[in-house]
Amino acid sequence: MTAIVAYPLLTALVTAFFKQSLVVPGRKFVGFDNIVDVLQGNFFQLFQQTMIFTLGTTILPFAIGFALALALNTRIRGANLMRGLMLIPWLVPGVVVSFLWMWIFNGNYGVMNALLAPLGVEPQAWLAQPGTAMWAVIIAKTWQSFPWIMVMLLAGLQTVPRELHEAAEMDGAGTVRRFFAITVPQLKGIIGLVLLLEFIWNFQHFDIIYVLTGGGPAGSTQTFATSVYETAFRGYDLGHAGALGLLWLILLMALVVVYVRFSEKGEER
Amino acid sequence: MKERTPRKAPALRADRPGVRVAAWASVIVCGGFGLLPVYWLLATSLTPRDQVFSYPPRLFPSEVSFEAxxxxxxxxxxxxxxxxxxxxxxxxxxxxxxxxxxxxxxxxxxxxxxxxxxxxxxxxxxxxxxxxxxxxxxxxxxxxxxxxxxxxxxxxxxxxxxxxxxxxxxxxxxxxxxxxxxxxxxxxxxxxxxxxxxxxxxxxxxxxxxxxxxxxxxxxxxxxxxxxxxxxxxxxxxxxxxxxxxxxxxxxxxxxxxxxxxxxxxxxxxxxxxxxxxxxxxxxxxxx
The missing domain is CATH 1.10.3720.10 (MetI-like)
Structure with missing residues (x-):
C-alpha cells in the first residue's frame, strides 16, 4: 500500500533535482537548477491561476450547494425528487462534464450565446479568449461539484436539533437571525470539512481543465496540474515537472496547515 | 452506518411566506443551473446532425432522430x-x-x-x-x-x-x-x-x-x-x-x-x- 502510493510520489519528487527525460534513459544530478528555473519562469502566473480556479470552484459550488440544501430542507413540494435529480451532474464522468460545457460554450453554435443574446451580450468564443476561458472552466467545474456539497450540507442540516429553532422562535428570533445564530454555528464542522476537501481536490483538478481548454488560450487556464502534465508528457522534461510538482505540494501543504490553524483558532473563541 | 437520519427535521419552516418564496427561488435558479445542461445533453443527442450547425440553436429539436x-x-x-x-x-x-x-x-x-x-x-x-x-x-x-x-x-x-x-x-x-x-x-x-x-x-x-x-x-x-x-x-x-x-x-x-x-x-x-x-x-x- 505504502509502496503503491508513496514510492511513486517520492521518486517523482526526487526527479526535481535531476536533469531527466521521459524518453531518454539516464539522468544527471543538477541540484536546485530546476527549481530555480521554475521559480524564474511562469511559476507565479501558474500560482495565481491555480488559486483563481481553486477559490472559484470552491466558493461558487458552496454557495449553490448551500442555497439548495437550505431550500430542500424546507417542506416545499418535490424536495425529495429534486434531491435525486440534482445528483446527476456529480454522477457523470468528468469528461462528459467537459464535453457538455464545451458544447454549451461553443462560439459558433453554443447555447450560451443564444441565451445571453436577449441581454445584449455579443456572441463570444468563451473557451478561446483568455479573458473568459477561466470563468467558463470554473462554471463547468462548479456544475460538477455543487451536488456533493448539497448532499453533505443537507445531511448536516438534518442533525440540527429542531428544539433549538423552536426555542429561538418562541423568543422571537426571525428566520435570518436563526440562520446565523443556530444553523451556521451548528454546521460549522461540516462546512469546514467540505470547504477543506473541495479546496484540496480543486487545487489538483486536471480532467475538466485539460479537456475544455488544454490550459489555453495562451496559457490562461494553465494550473499546476495541467502544467506538470504538459511539462512531463508533452515536453518530456521530468526534471522540471518534478520541480514544479515539489513546489506545488509544498504550497498545498502550507495552505492546508494555515487553514487548519485558522479554523482551530475559530473553534477556541 | 446502518442508522437512518430522521426524515422530517425541518430546520427552516416553510410556513412563512418569505421562507417559502426564498426556497422556491433558489430551487428554480440553482435547479435550472443543474438540470438545463442535462436537458441540453439529451436534446442535442436526439437532434439530426445537419440541424445542430445552425445559429441560434433550436432549444427544442424539430424532429427527433436516433442517427447519432x-x-x-x-x-x-x-x-x-x-x-x-x-x-x-x-x-x-x-x-x-x-x-x-x-x-x-x-x-x-x-x-x-x-x-x-x-x-x-x-x-x-x-x-x-x-x-x-x-x-x-x-x-x-x-x-x-x-x-x-x-x-x-x-x-x-x-x-x-x-x-x-x-x-x-x-x-x-x-x-x-x-x-x-x-x-x-x-x-x-x-x-x-x-x-x-x-x-x-x-x-x-x-x-x-x-x-x-x-x-x-x-x-x-x-x-x-x-x-x-x-x-x-x-x-x-x-x-x-x-x-x-x-x-x-x-x-x-x-x-x-x-x-x-x-x-x-x-x-x-x-x-x-x-x-x-x-x-x-x-x-x-x-x-x-
Whole structure:
C-alpha cells in the first residue's frame, strides 16, 4: 500500500533535482537548477491561476450547494425528487462534464450565446479568449461539484436539533437571525470539512481543465496540474515537472496547515 | 452506518411566506443551473446532425432522430474502448475489494504501532496529485515493458481505488462486534478462518458497495488511461476525447449520445448504491 502510493510520489519528487527525460534513459544530478528555473519562469502566473480556479470552484459550488440544501430542507413540494435529480451532474464522468460545457460554450453554435443574446451580450468564443476561458472552466467545474456539497450540507442540516429553532422562535428570533445564530454555528464542522476537501481536490483538478481548454488560450487556464502534465508528457522534461510538482505540494501543504490553524483558532473563541 | 437520519427535521419552516418564496427561488435558479445542461445533453443527442450547425440553436429539436446513437454503435473503435473500459474497471474493482478486505480488517480489528499513522496516510494519499504520480508510474511501467497493457491500467487505478475501499471496509468491519470474533477464537477457529467464514460474509453488502465505488472510479478515470495506454488499450473517457475533440467540425449529437452512454453504468451503479451512499458518505463526517 505504502509502496503503491508513496514510492511513486517520492521518486517523482526526487526527479526535481535531476536533469531527466521521459524518453531518454539516464539522468544527471543538477541540484536546485530546476527549481530555480521554475521559480524564474511562469511559476507565479501558474500560482495565481491555480488559486483563481481553486477559490472559484470552491466558493461558487458552496454557495449553490448551500442555497439548495437550505431550500430542500424546507417542506416545499418535490424536495425529495429534486434531491435525486440534482445528483446527476456529480454522477457523470468528468469528461462528459467537459464535453457538455464545451458544447454549451461553443462560439459558433453554443447555447450560451443564444441565451445571453436577449441581454445584449455579443456572441463570444468563451473557451478561446483568455479573458473568459477561466470563468467558463470554473462554471463547468462548479456544475460538477455543487451536488456533493448539497448532499453533505443537507445531511448536516438534518442533525440540527429542531428544539433549538423552536426555542429561538418562541423568543422571537426571525428566520435570518436563526440562520446565523443556530444553523451556521451548528454546521460549522461540516462546512469546514467540505470547504477543506473541495479546496484540496480543486487545487489538483486536471480532467475538466485539460479537456475544455488544454490550459489555453495562451496559457490562461494553465494550473499546476495541467502544467506538470504538459511539462512531463508533452515536453518530456521530468526534471522540471518534478520541480514544479515539489513546489506545488509544498504550497498545498502550507495552505492546508494555515487553514487548519485558522479554523482551530475559530473553534477556541 | 446502518442508522437512518430522521426524515422530517425541518430546520427552516416553510410556513412563512418569505421562507417559502426564498426556497422556491433558489430551487428554480440553482435547479435550472443543474438540470438545463442535462436537458441540453439529451436534446442535442436526439437532434439530426445537419440541424445542430445552425445559429441560434433550436432549444427544442424539430424532429427527433436516433442517427447519432446508430452511428455510435456502428463505430468499431468505440466498441474497443468500451470493451477496455469494462475489463479494466471490473478487474480493478475485484482486485481492490480483495486487497482492501484484508487491509481494512487489519486496521479495524488489530492494534499495532503505527496503525493510526498508516490509516491517515491511506486517507492522505487520496490527496496526492495524480499528474505527479504519473511521472513515476510511467517511468516504472515503461521500464518493465508494461505500457499499453491492461496490467498498467489496473495497477494505476488501484492507487486511487484502494485507499477508498480500505476506508469503507474498515467502517464496515468496525460494526462487527468483537465478541463474535472472540467466541470463534475460543472455539478454536484460526484467524484466517474467522475472516473467511465470519467477517467477510457479514460484510458482503459493504464489499459490494466498495466494489461498485471502485468500478465507478475506474470507469471515470481520464488521466491515467490517457497517458499509460494507446488506442487499442485505452478506456472510453480518453478514447472519446481522442475521437471527437479537436476535429474541425465536432459531431456534437454523436458526442452527446456517447456521453450519455458512458454515464449509464455510473447511474446504474448509483441506483444500486443509493441507500448506502448517502448514509455512508456522511456518517463519519457528520458525527465527527
Amino acid at each position: 446513437y446508430a452511428s455510435l454503435f456502428s463505430n468499431s473503435q468505440l466498441f474497443t474502448y468500451m470493451q477496455n473500459s469494462i475489463i479494466v474497471s471490473v478487474v480493478t474493482a475485484v482486485l481492490s475489494v480483495i486487497v482492501s478486505a484484508y487491509m481494512g480488517y487489519s486496521f479495524s480489528k488489530f492494534r499495532y504501532t503505527g496503525r493510526r499513522a498508516l490509516m491517515y496516510f491511506v486517507l492522505a494519499s487520496q490527496m496526492f496529485p495524480q499528474a505527479l504520480l504519473l511521472v513515476t508510474l510511467y517511468t516504472v511501467f515503461s521500464a518493465y515493458g508494461l505500457l499499453n497493457t491492461y496490467t498498467a491500467l489496473v495497477l494505476s487505478f488501484t492507487t486511487f481505488t484502494l485507499p477508498l475501499c480500505v476506508w469503507m471496509l474498515k467502517g464496515f468491519f468496525d460494526t462487527i462486534p468483537n465478541e463474535l470474533i472472540e467466541a470463534a477464537l475460543m472455539d478454536g477457529a484460526s484467524r484466517l478462518r474467522i475472516i473467511h467464514s465470519i467477517v467477510l460474509p457479514l460484510s458482503a453488502p459493504g464489499m459490494v458497495a466498495a466494489g461498485l465505488f471502485a468500478f465507478v472510479r475506474g470507469w471515470n478515470d481520464f488521466i491515467f488511461a490517457l497517458t499509460l495506454a494507446g488506442p487499442d488499450k485505452q478506456t472510453l473517457p480518453p478514447g472519446l476525447v481522442n475521437t471527437y475533440v479537436g476535429e474541425a467540425a465536432t459531431a456534437w449529437p454523436e458526442l452527446m449520445a456517447a456521453s450519455l452512454v458512458v454515464s449509464l453504468p455510473v447511474a446504474l451503479a448509483f441506483i444500486l448504491l443509493q441507500r448506502f451512499l448517502v448514509s455512508g458518505m456522511t456518517a463519519g463526517a457528520v458525527k465527527g
